[in-house]
Amino acid sequence: MDDSQISSLVTEIQVGRQAIHDRHLNVYAYELLYRDPKERLTTYNGDQASSRVLLNAFMEIGLPRIVGQHLAFINLTEAFFTEMPDIPFDKENVVLEVLENITITEPVIQGVKKLHQRGVRIALDDYCFEDKWHPLLPYCDIVKVEIPSVDLDKLPALLAPLREQGIILLAEKLETSGEYQVLHDMGFDLFQGYYFSRPSIISGRRLSENHFLVIRLLSALTDPESRIQDIEELIANDPALSMKVLRYINSAACALPRTINSIQEAIILMGHERIRSLAILIALSRVRNKPASLFHTASVRANMCSEIAHHVAPELRNSAFTVGLLSVLDVLMDQHMEVILEELSLSPEVNAALLEQRGKLGEILALTLRHENHDCLGEELLSLQTLQKIWLDSSEKAFALAAA
Template identity: 30%
Template sequence: MNAFQALAAPPLFARQPVFTADLGLYGHELLYRQALASTQAVFADLDAATLTVVAGAFQWQPGDLSGAQKILVNFGRRTILDKAPYALPAGRTVIQVDENVLLDDTLLSDLKALKTDGYLIAVNAFKARPDAAELLELADMAIIDLLDNSTGEIEALLKPLAVHKVLPLAKKVEDAQAFALAKKLGFKLFQGYFFKRPEIVAGRRLASNETARLRLLRITQSDQPDPDALGEAIRSDVSLSYRLLSYLNSPLHGQSMTTLSIPRAIMVLGWTQLRHWLRVIALTDLSPSARSEELSFLSLTRARFFELTAQGLGLSAAETENLFTLGLFSLLDTMLQSPMEEILSNLPLDDAVSAALLKRSGGYARWLDMAVSFEQGEWPELERILKDLGIPDELVAASYAMAMEFAVSFKRVGA
């Protein structure tokens, strides 16, 4: 790939949530790579990457746009000196600065100005370097990698943060045990894979709303509609009935319905579109917590990402539908804190989808690996997976960007 082609290729974006100790959503870190085939010298430059992230930052923020949720972006020395952080809103933006940055009077002056103007400063990859003491004095936050430090080293790093009243953020929190340890050590913010791993609660019974949503999912798995069963499931839920009626009466469909008729809804939308909408609604309704909101956003993104990629590859309609279902259901065990076997026992899924969800085996399992690598910003691993699957990086980048737009728009309006 030549330089022009690489520049023209769609960029790869990922967004990683940052949670508070009670699993409230603090904000998102935005990650970026120009293209998988980018050359290190030309395209992996942090400053060029940052400018692109800044330009599209708001596009990827679902839900709360009031300023309560923060945006964390890693800025290099040059982009700070070029005033790039000012492209993002003060009070909402956390400027991450690597601790090993060349720290001179010019950079310190610009960081002080940013802080005065309401931006938050975070020391990235914090190691308490003596030559970065002035950066720590400016910092509102310090990011510590849990996998890169022993417990003793972490405890030592937390001491100067307490003295300077700097908020500690634990990075690479991989499971519930690591989350519990980080809280015990005194971290206030947490980022990592832990929130996507299921914490199975022994003997937990599904709540009535969860059971109702799983029943709706079961009905929508059929290739042919059952108006009676569908009507009973929808009419028993006032909220769902209202939203479906509003959806049917939206300008998109040009209808004028005052009462909900399931046969007419099927006629207007078609069974494919109606069940698509119902499955997404059922998934987003499973739990109202910030953690589950993030999980449902990821599930929507995965489903649409797989669907668009499959369409771009020219896969059959059946395979495309299976891959959408795979993405949509891929985090159900975590959302419901129940074994996937138990959840799927009442859902009539294709064998290949079940194998991927239950055993991470079969041809579809690699698609789940692709989604995880993308979400974590693990670009070298993503490149290997795409080669295995025979998917062009331009297709996957464009599909993921459109999938995020879909998830964002649905979370704002569709639910």
């Protein structure tokens, strides 16, 4: 494969990610997902794109834009472990995954061993406790156990030998809160799966005091009848909220020429709607016992919805930002969206977008969610390349906010 072919494939590869959480629900790393834009696949065909191409793609995009300061788990083809090309970024930033469909040959074993000796972290993907993997275990730092494929009652005994070797245990493909709790109690170190992005709704459940206080703050912040003075007073009278808003505004992410010392100054300089949106995101982060990646998701969706609106309906940018932010409410509150929205004073257009993805705002949100789920091949609204750039820019902004 010549350089022009490699460059073409690098340009075509579309990248997504899934968060990996630690025992405290903080983000430990992101697994990078990539696919051929011509097909609805979550992994790029190894015969079409070599590991060299994949690594070059991540290098060209820039890992910090995708994962911030977190580790990146990267799935690589068998040829990588036998041909051993250079890794184009710091080994401290990546974990290389040995996929379950790789044939365990002597060259693969020696390749993994050499990487281990160089200090590169190695993970075994979709581990099912088969003997064929035993030669690799001495050189692996992390084992990813595919939960749907194992008997949970027998799992503790199966894990014991891995613990004795000091291997980090990652439970993947978690679907429910029950699975998460059992595996947490079992002593798993890391967790990954759709459970962290889906609501665990319990019918008839009342909002906790913490949730109620957040909803009350959101209700005031999202009230379409609120005046600039009302928003200023609301934020200024909440010391923690005011401090976080000012900290972000004065961070490198905003790159303002001078220090802003009051909410009034911030509103004058940055605008009523931008400060309101920032306060909404900070209010959402007050919900307890939820994974940190969820607030990052809200921030990415908000920025992405706003930027899509900039291209297709500029007059809706502020509303689109709010729709993106609030689209995680059902997961945050463990309640049906319609129940939560009854407590908020949102416009009919925003409600329709959040409940049924109707109207122009709903169309923008639906496109954002399809791209997030790697189920978007480019739409009439925007090309896939434009959407990918918007997603990367939105991710970068979200990490900047979290660091502020």
